[in-house]
Amino acid sequence: MGRIEGAMGEFRAAIDRGASPNELAEKVSVLDGLFDDAEAALAPDAATEASTFLGAFTILLREGLEALLIVVAMIAFLRKAERGEALRYVHGGWISALVAGGITWVVATYAIGISGASRELTEGFGSLFAAVVLLSVGIWMHGKAQADQWQRYIREKMSRALTGGSGWFLFGLAFVVVYREVFETILFYAALWSQGNGPVLLAGAGSAVLLLAVIAWAMLRYSRTLPITQFFRYSSWLMAILTVVLAGKGVSALQEAGIIAIAPLRDVPRLSILGLFPTWQSVLAQLLMAVAIAIGFAWNRRGDRGRASAH
Known part of the structure; x- marks a missing residue:
C-alpha cells in the first residue's frame, strides 16, 4: 500500500510539473504493476488464516494505539486534577466514535461505497484538527510541569466546576481522534472481510483489542x-510527539485526496508510524509543528525563570 501511495504521489507530481507523455507512460506502467500485485495479494484464494489474523491484529493495533495514547492521557489528566465528573465527556466521545464507526461499517457495506478520497479527507482534516489541539494542550501541560504552577492553576481554575462548553470540547476531541482511526480501520477490515476467514479476522481484532486494553490499564495505573510534575512533563512530550506525527499524516492524507500539491523528496524515508512521508509539504508541516512546540516550551521556561527571580 505504501508503494502504491508513493507511486501515485509521484505520478500526480509529474502531471503538475508538465512531464512528457513518455515519462507519464512509464509511471503508469509502474502503477499497473503495483495494482496487479495488490490485486493478487488481496485475492480471496491468496488469503490464509495466518495472514488474515496478522493483518487484522496489526491494523487495529497500529490505528488504535495512536488514539489510545491521546484518550488515556486525557483520562489520566482529569484524574490527576480530581475532575472525575468530566470523565463522562471523554468516555462519551470515544464510545460515540465506536458507535459511529459501526454505523459507517454498515453504510459502507450495505448502502453506499466510501471512496478513497472520502477516507483521506476524513483522516486529513481529523489529523490536522487533532494536531492543532494537541499542540496547545502539550504547551499548556509543559507550562504546568512545576508544582507551584500546578497548585496555582488548581486554586485559580479547577476549583470551579468544569463548564459545559469545556466538557463538550473534551467530548469532541475524544470523538475525532478515535473516529478517524476507526474510519480507516473499517476500510481495511472491509477488504479483509471480502477475502473470507471472517472468524479469523474477528479473532485478530479481538486480540488487538485485548492488547490495547492491557496497555491502557498499565498506563492509567x-x-x-x-x-x-513528572506526569505533566511526560504528557507534554507525548503530546508534542503526537502533534508532529499527526501533522505529517494529515498533510499526506490531504495530498492523496488531491487537496494539497505533492513535491516529492526522494531522500526521505516513508515511515507512516511517525507521520514521515517523502514530500516537501508533509515534512514542512512537521517542522513547523516542531518549531511551534520549541517556541512554546521555551516561552514556558522563560516564564518559570522570571517567576523564580521575582521570588
Missing part, C-alpha cells in the same frame, strides 16, 4: 503513582 502508572499515571496514578506518577508525581504531578
Whole structure:
C-alpha cells in the first residue's frame, strides 16, 4: 500500500510539473504493476488464516494505539486534577466514535461505497484538527510541569466546576481522534472481510483489542503513582510527539485526496508510524509543528525563570 501511495504521489507530481507523455507512460506502467500485485495479494484464494489474523491484529493495533495514547492521557489528566465528573465527556466521545464507526461499517457495506478520497479527507482534516489541539494542550501541560504552577492553576481554575462548553470540547476531541482511526480501520477490515476467514479476522481484532486494553490499564495505573510534575512533563512530550506525527499524516492524507500539491523528496524515508512521508509539504508541516512546540516550551521556561527571580 505504501508503494502504491508513493507511486501515485509521484505520478500526480509529474502531471503538475508538465512531464512528457513518455515519462507519464512509464509511471503508469509502474502503477499497473503495483495494482496487479495488490490485486493478487488481496485475492480471496491468496488469503490464509495466518495472514488474515496478522493483518487484522496489526491494523487495529497500529490505528488504535495512536488514539489510545491521546484518550488515556486525557483520562489520566482529569484524574490527576480530581475532575472525575468530566470523565463522562471523554468516555462519551470515544464510545460515540465506536458507535459511529459501526454505523459507517454498515453504510459502507450495505448502502453506499466510501471512496478513497472520502477516507483521506476524513483522516486529513481529523489529523490536522487533532494536531492543532494537541499542540496547545502539550504547551499548556509543559507550562504546568512545576508544582507551584500546578497548585496555582488548581486554586485559580479547577476549583470551579468544569463548564459545559469545556466538557463538550473534551467530548469532541475524544470523538475525532478515535473516529478517524476507526474510519480507516473499517476500510481495511472491509477488504479483509471480502477475502473470507471472517472468524479469523474477528479473532485478530479481538486480540488487538485485548492488547490495547492491557496497555491502557498499565498506563492509567502508572499515571496514578506518577508525581504531578513528572506526569505533566511526560504528557507534554507525548503530546508534542503526537502533534508532529499527526501533522505529517494529515498533510499526506490531504495530498492523496488531491487537496494539497505533492513535491516529492526522494531522500526521505516513508515511515507512516511517525507521520514521515517523502514530500516537501508533509515534512514542512512537521517542522513547523516542531518549531511551534520549541517556541512554546521555551516561552514556558522563560516564564518559570522570571517567576523564580521575582521570588
